[in-house]
Amino acid sequence: MLKSRVWRRLLGLSGVKIVDVDLVADELVVRVALHRPQGQRCGACRRHCPRYDRSRLRRRWRSLDLGTTKTFIEAEVIRVSCPDHGVVTERVPWAAHDSRFTKAFEEQVAWLAVECSKTAVAHLMRVSWRTVGRILERVATRLQPKGRRRLAGLRRIGIDEISFRKGHRYLTVVVDHVSGRLLWAAEGRDEETLRHFFVELGRSRCRGITHVSADGAWWITHVVRFYCPKAVIGLDPFHAVAWATKALDEVRREVWNDARRRGDHAHARRLKRARYALWKNAENLTDNQVGKLAWIQRVNQPLFRAHLLKEHLRLVFQLPFDDAVLLLEEWMQWAWRSRIDAFVRLGDTIANHIDAILVTLEHRLSNALVEAVNTRIRLLTRRAFGFHSSRPLIALAMLSFGGFRPALPGRAA
Numbered sequence: 017m018l019k020s021r022v023w024r025r026l027l028g029l030s031g032v033k034i035v036d037v038d039l040v041a042d043e044l045v046v047r048v049a050l051h052r053p054q055g056q057r058c059g060a061c062r063r064h065c066p067r068y069d070r071s072r073l074r075r076r077w078r079s080l081d082l083g084t085t086k087t088f089i090e091a092e093v094i095r096v097s098c099p100d101h102g103v104v105t106e107r108v109p110w111a112a113h114d115s116r117f118t119k120a121f122e123e124q125v126a127w128l129a130v131e132c133s134k135t136a137v138a139h140l141m142r143v144s145w146r147t148v149g150r151i152l153e154r155v156a157t158r159l160q161p162k163g164r165r166r167l168a169g170l171r172r173i174g175i176d177e178i179s180f181r182k183g184h185r186y187l188t189v190v191v192d193h194v195s196g197r198l199l200w201a202a203e204g205r206d207e208e209t210l211r212h213f214f215v216e217l218g219r220s221r222c223r224g225i226t227h228v229s230a231d232g233a234w235w236i237t238h239v240v241r242f243y244c245p246k247a248v249i250g251l252d253p254f255h256a257v258a259w260a261t262k263a264l265d266e267v268r269r270e271v272w273n274d275a276r277r278r279g280d281h282a283h284a285r286r287l288k289r290a291r292y293a294l295w296k297n298a299e300n301l302t303d304n305q306v307g308k309l310a311w312i313q314r315v316n317q318p319l320f321r322a323h324l325l326k327e328h329l330r331l332v333f334q335l336p337f338d339d340a341v342l343l344l345e346e347w348m349q350w351a352w353r354s355r356i357d358a359f360v361r362l363g364d365t366i367a368n369h370i371d372a373i374l375v376t377l378e379h380r381l382s383n384a385l386v387e388a389v390n391t392r393i394r395l396l397t398r399r400a401f402g403f404h405s406s407r408p409l410i411a412l413a414m415l416s417f418g419g420f421r422p423a424l425p426g427r428a429a
Contacts, residue, residue, distance in 0.1 A: 027089065028120050028425060031109050039083035043104055044087045045076070056106040058098040059113035065096035076080065078143075079118045080425065085312060089118060090155075099309065105223045119158075120425035126155040127422045130415055138407050141289075149408030156411035159262040159420045166215050166419070172227040174386035175236050176252075178204035180397055180409055181208050189393070191386045193229070198389055198417040203406035207235045214243035231379040232369050251372035253333035258367060260326040261295055265359035267322040268294060279402055286311070291429030294323050297330070325351055329366075333377070340377045357368055389417055 020034040023046060028169065032048040039045075050181070058065045079087045093105050111119045117125075121141075128137045131151055138145045162168060172193035177186045179377040186205040190213055191198055200213045214222055225244040230236040232251050240249055267293060271428070276283035290312060293305035313320040332344045344366075353365035375381065392411050403409040415422055 026082065029089070029110055030117070032091070039085075042085065043227065044082055044085050045090050046079075046087065050091060050093070050106075050108065056094060056096050058096055058101055059104050060101040063100075063108055065098045065106075068097040070303070071095065073105060075105070075108075075116075075360050077116055077118050078121055079109075079110075079172055080121050080124060081142075087205070102354075107273060112158065115151075115154060117151065120153050122151045123422050125151045126415055127424050129412055130421060132399075134412075139183060146404070149405075149411075150404065151227055151410050152411040152415065155422055156414050156418075159422060160414070160418070161420070167221060170199070170217070170225060172219060172229075172381075173199065174229040174252075174383050175240070175389060176231060176383055176386045177233075178390040178393055180393070180406060181402055185406070187393070187410070189386065189389060193227070193385060193390050194260040195419065196385055196389075197419040198413055201410045201413060203410075204231075207239050210236060210239045211243075214239065217243075224245065227375075227379055229376075229383045229386070230372075231383060232372065237372075248375045248379065249372050250376035250379060251369050252381070252383035252386075253376060254387065255403065256333070256369075257326070257330045260308070260359075261330045263356075263362045264326045265291070266295055266321045266358040267319055267356055271316055278345050283315070287316075294319075294326075298327050308402045313344075321354060322359060323355055325354065325356075337377050341374070342379075344373065391416060400410045 023034045023037060024030065024096060025033065027046060028049065031051050032283070033051065035049050037044070037046050043088065068363075074090065074092050076088050076090045077091050077094040081087055089110060091108065093108060093339075095103055096106050097103055104113070110120075112119060112122070125137055125141055125148060125281060127145070128140065129148060134145065134148050137272055138148050141148075143151075171190060174191045174193055175188070177188050179185065179388040180187050184201070187201050188205050188209050189198060190200040195384060200216070202209050223246060225247045227250065228240050228244065228247050229250045229252055230240070230312045232255055239267055240247060261401055268287065272284050272287045275281075286308075290305075290308040293301060294312075296305060301334050303327055308321065309320070314325070328347050328350075330341065332340050332347060334340075335343060348363050348366060351359045351366075352359065393409070396412055396416065397403060397409060400412075414420075
C-alpha cells in the first residue's frame with residue numbers, strides 16, 4: 017500500500033492502481049490499472065459511452081523523467097463507441113486524447129518553450145523538435161478558456177499582420193488595447209482570414225467593439241466596417257509617418273542618382289551618408305547629423321523641403337486635436353504645392369485616409385501595442401530558429417502573450 021501511494025505521488029496519478037514497476041532497457045515502466053467507478057468515457061469529449069468490443073489495448077505514455085531515467089506509464093484501455101467521435105479509446109486521467117505524453121510532461125514542455133528556445137527544450141526533454149510543436153498546440157488548446165469567454169468584453173482592438181517565414185507567409189494578429197493580450201492569430205493576411213475572427217467573436221460582441229486601430233490596409237477596413245458598424249477605425253501614426261519616410265527616401269535616391277549621372281561622385285557620396293540624418297527624428301539628431309542637414313539645406317532645397325514635410329507630418333500626431341487638425345490641413349496644401357512628386361502622391365494618400373487619421377487624432381489610437389506583440393512573436397520565431405508551420409508558432413504566442421501562461425507541474429499558475 018505504501019509503495020503504491022509513493023509511486024502515485026511521484027507520477028502525479030490518481031484513480032489508478034499500481035500493478036507493477038519494471039526497469040526495461042534503461043527505461044522505467046510503471047504499469048497501472050484504471051478504476052472505472054462511473055463507467056468508461058470517450059477520450060475526445062469525455063461523455064459516458066458504451067463499450068465497443070471486448071478487446072483491451074495496451075498503451076504507453078511518456079511521463080516526466082525520474083532522475084535521469086525515462087519513465088513511462090503503461091495501461092490497458094478499452095474502446096468505446098461515441099455518437100460524435102465514433103470508435104475511440106477511453107479517456108485516461110493522466111493524458112489528453114491522441115497524445116502519448118502525460119499532461120504533466122506536456123505542461124513542463126510548454127513552460128520551458130515559453131521561457132527558452134525550442135531546440136533547448138527538445139534536447140532537455142529528449143523529444144524531437146516537431147514533437148515540441150505538437151505539444152504546444154495541445155497545451156494551448158487545453159489551457160484556453162472554453163467557448164468565447166476570452167473574447168468577452170472587448171471594446172478597443174488592434175489588427176495587424178506579421179511575416180513569420182520566407183515565401184510571403186504571414187499571420188494576422190488581433191490584440192486587446194485594454195489588457196494588452198494577444199486575442200487571436202491565424203495564418204494569412206486577407207479578408208477571408210480576418211472574417212474568421214469576427215465570426216468566432218459573434219454578432220453581439222462585434223457590436224460591442226468601439227475602436228479599431230490598423231495600418232490602413234483596405235482589407236482590414238472593409239471587414240471591420242461590415243462586422244462592426246459602430247466602431248471607429250483609426251490609422252496607426254507609425255504607418256502614416258512611415259509613408260512620409262518612404263517618400264523622403266524616394267526623393268533622396270532621385271537626387272543621389274542625378275549626382276551620379278552628372279559625375280559628381282563626391283556629392284553623391286555625401287548624400288548617401290546623410291540618409292540616416294534624413295530618416296532620424298529631429299530631436300534625436302547628433303551634432304554631426306545636424307551638420308549634414310545644414311549642408312543639404314544649402315545645396316539641395318527640394319530634398320530639405322521633403323525632410324521638413326516628413327517632420328511636420330510626424331508633428332501632427334503629437335499636438336492636441338484642434339492644433340493637429342489645423343496643421344494637417346496646412347500640411348496637405350504644402351505637400352500638393354511642393355512640386356515633389358512623391359509628396360504630391362502622399363498628399364493624395366493622406367486625403368484618402370483623412371477620416372481614419374482624424375479618428376486617430378481624436379481618440380489617440382495607435383498600433384504601438386500590436387507592433388510590440390509582433391516584435392515578441394518575431395523573437396519567438398528567431399529563438400526557435402523558425403517554424404515549419406504557423407500552428408505551433410500561434411500556440412506558443414498564445415501561451416506567451418494570451419493571458420494563460422502554462423505553470424510547472426505541481427505548482428500554481
